[in-house]
Amino acid sequence: MRQEYPGQKRFLVAVDSIIFGFDGYNIKLLLVQRSLSPETGKWSLMGGFVHPEEDPGAAASRVLQERTGLKDVYIEQFHVFGKPDRDPVERTITIAYFALIDIQQYEQQLTEENNPEWFLLDAMPEMVFDHAEMVAQALRQLRYKAALHPILFQLLPGRFTIPQLQALYEGVYQTKFDDRNFSRKLLSTGLLVKLAEKDKLSSKKGAFYYQLDQSNYEQKFGSFLNLVPNPDKFF
Amino acid sequence: MRQEYPGQKRFLVAVDSIIFGFDGYNIKLLLVQRSLSPETGKWSLMGGFVHPEEDPGAAASRVLQERTGLKDVYIEQFHVFGKPDRDPVERTITIAYFALIDIQQYEQQLTEENNPEWFLLDAMPEMVFDHAEMVAQALRQLRYKAALHPILFQLLPGRFTIPQLQALYEGVYQTKFDDRNFSRKLLSTGLLVKLAEKDKLSSKKGAFYYQLDQSNYEQKFGSFLNLVPNPDKFF
DNA sequence: CCAAAAGTGTTCCTCGTACACCCATGC
């Protein structure tokens, strides 16, 4: 190994993903049981070390795919955690990502030995190292970003109804929104394409299915939308 | 050196700061000439390696203080750059911060051997490695955040006038804002405390000095303010 | 026909923007 900058210490560099899913009623988080010593068996975020010739973002995607089978997932780097003693074994710098997946697409991999499990936010188990803090910060980041940009769509299947979408937003912000304003506001963004079919399972009248208008989505993604009423109170 | 996670590669971890200043007319960026080989003498961001027992944020503050003499500076981690070949010598992961300083407080350190210099954004020299990309992304992040939160105050002295503040915003967004609306909007935030004295240098009528209302500042910092007209067009 | 959920209409009001105008002062 060439070391051209002498006298400097090298560190382990890891990626960890906070994986959000939505089951139709609640936001959930996918955790695994740690396979390495110490704290073997304790709950942990999905993570792994960055390989020698690998970009960190690629590492995060790789770990996600290895463990959930999912590709092309929405994933966003949000913070580096690097306190000297955060891993008691050896100093490790970890780059934290949050990922939004369609929970229905997720299937537990057969190769997966460490029992991944979905947890509700208000029923999280004790976690290794500083992972609880990482989760807390990921959730804040998710709320912040979702108030301005339409990222929560990533948690739903390709087809969804507006009431489903509203339940999702209500789950993320732990509040009730006004149904009537919510649907009008979303429709006015021009991000949705109405489909012919209705979902008749959850109501008698039935709610129309929608899908994302992909080109409008990409175009409006950057600008500031007002998707959450009175967002200030959440920060 | 204990290595308890065998078979993993360790990397150099650096911090680099994009240091913004404002001279009253234009946004500027503080660069230094690289002291290490290769590319010695080429312009570079201020950075350094993370020390063995040091938090990355502390490393960024330390480097900033060593090189500018400034403490208690606004500094914010915004992205990790880690492409395998970004440093041709040896793989280095760098954590990028942007810093906002009062350019008048900055004084070149006597110990500083590598000729730090302020550059205008539209007259940047060629830079080392991927530093130009880092600057571009820092600027985007600055614009994004400053549209929602009152961070640009950090670039001004403790006392400032509203026209100064406006010039600063106009510099950041490379546009003209309406003077009349700008002052009313800022005053309505409740963030400013009017002082008795006027600045008579830049106009005949003179503009009152203001300072930040520190408690309001901290309290309102988190919520979404609308400090920039039509912000959407910048993203 | 009634309950329950989807979705539309209506009103109020805040707040952002545009632009006319007044104010203070040095020369």
Next chain:
DNA sequence: GCATGGGTGTACGAGGAACACTTTTGG
């Protein structure tokens, strides 16, 4: 007094929030 820049007043309109009301359909 007049040019220059600082600041207030006013008017219009978009859009967010609150809430009454209609629509659909299964039982």
